[in-house]
Amino acid sequence: MSRAPLVAILDDEPEIRRMLALALEEAGFQTTAFGRATEFEAALKRRAPDVCLVDLGLPDRDGLAVVHRLALESGAAIIIVSGRAQVQDRVTGLELGADDYIIKPFDPAEVVARVRARLRKGRAESVPATQTAHFSGWTAHFDRYLLVAGDGAEVAFSHAEGEVLRLFLESPRRLISRAQMQESLGGAAGESFDRAMDVRISRLRTKLGEDPRNPTLIKTIYGAGYIFLGEVEWR
Missing domain, CATH: 3.40.50.2300 (Response regulator)
Structure with a gap:
């Protein structure tokens, strides 16, 4: 029981x-x-x-x-x-x-x-048996809330940041709208949700070493949403 x-x-x-x-x-x-x-x-x-x-x-x-x-x-x-x-x-x-x-x-x-x-x-x-994703030289360990770079450097991420990262990694190369993010992640739609998502995505970009002016992995499609451009393998 x-x-x-x-x-x-x-x-x-x-x-x-x-x-x-x-x-x-x-x-x-x-x-x-x-x-x-x-x-x-x-x-x-x-x-x-x-x-x-x-x-x-x-x-x-x-x-x-x-x-x-x-x-x-x-x-x-x-x-x-x-x-x-x-x-x-x-x-x-x-x-x-x-x-x-x-x-x-x-x-x-x-x-x-x-x-x-x-x-x-x-x-x-938690339904997927795999808690580890590999993409663009990075490994995301969702069971430990940890990103590991190709050189072994480790970067921790929060539970909230992990929710956003998982959403991207489970739907690579697909546009994810704000409405889809709100539906998947929960919370009330509106300015506070949008700003929270902006901050979480900005922090993920920083942790992934992205150029904030020209990110290559998490792209903003203005007026539409976001798209993750990396190849992802779950193990």
């Missing part, structure tokens, strides 16, 4: 932690909750959660720094749950590696639905 997915909750408000834990446990999830980032990060070393719900207003650490570290070091899906409602806050959170952003106050049922959606997407991505 498979275990129930584990959701880690990081929020400095005890009532929020209790409300989220109750809703998630009633929906069949396991939960673990923390009020401080230091306790949360220590617990992650003992057991890796499937999903992390992270508040940005923490007493001992910048919440965005926690999100960025999780994106680089953890394979968990990351959902920010915050009272910061400005578009720039949402964009920054997504840029730093969050997979979704929920604004307080919220309906606990919405959080449960978003968690389920992220887990469904994660299971769909």
Whole structure:
């Protein structure tokens, strides 16, 4: 019998932690909750959660720094749950590696639905037996969130960047529109999603050593979307 997915909750408000834990446990999830980032990060070393719900207003650490570290070091899906409602806050959170952003106050049922959606997407991505792709002198290890160049140099990528890279590598030499990206990657369409995608693609180009003025692998087709021009082999 498979275990129930584990959701880690990081929020400095005890009532929020209790409300989220109750809703998630009633929906069949396991939960673990923390009020401080230091306790949360220590617990992650003992057991890796499937999903992390992270508040940005923490007493001992910048919440965005926690999100960025999780994106680089953890394979968990990351959902920010915050009272910061400005578009720039949402964009920054997504840029730093969050997979979704929920604004307080919220309906606990919405959080449960978003968690389920992220887990469904994660299971769909894990269906292929191969987690390694080879292209243009690079090897992408999706199980380790790592790019390896031909000379052996290693470059880490975040969970969010990996979603975009996988989308390109699974559909090489095919135009991918913004609408297709939004449908595949989830999230609300609009300015914040578009800007987050622009930033993720820019960071991927930098990590792949692309000339930002004339990229050769990830090409922008203005007004239409993007196209990945490399040859890809999955192993």
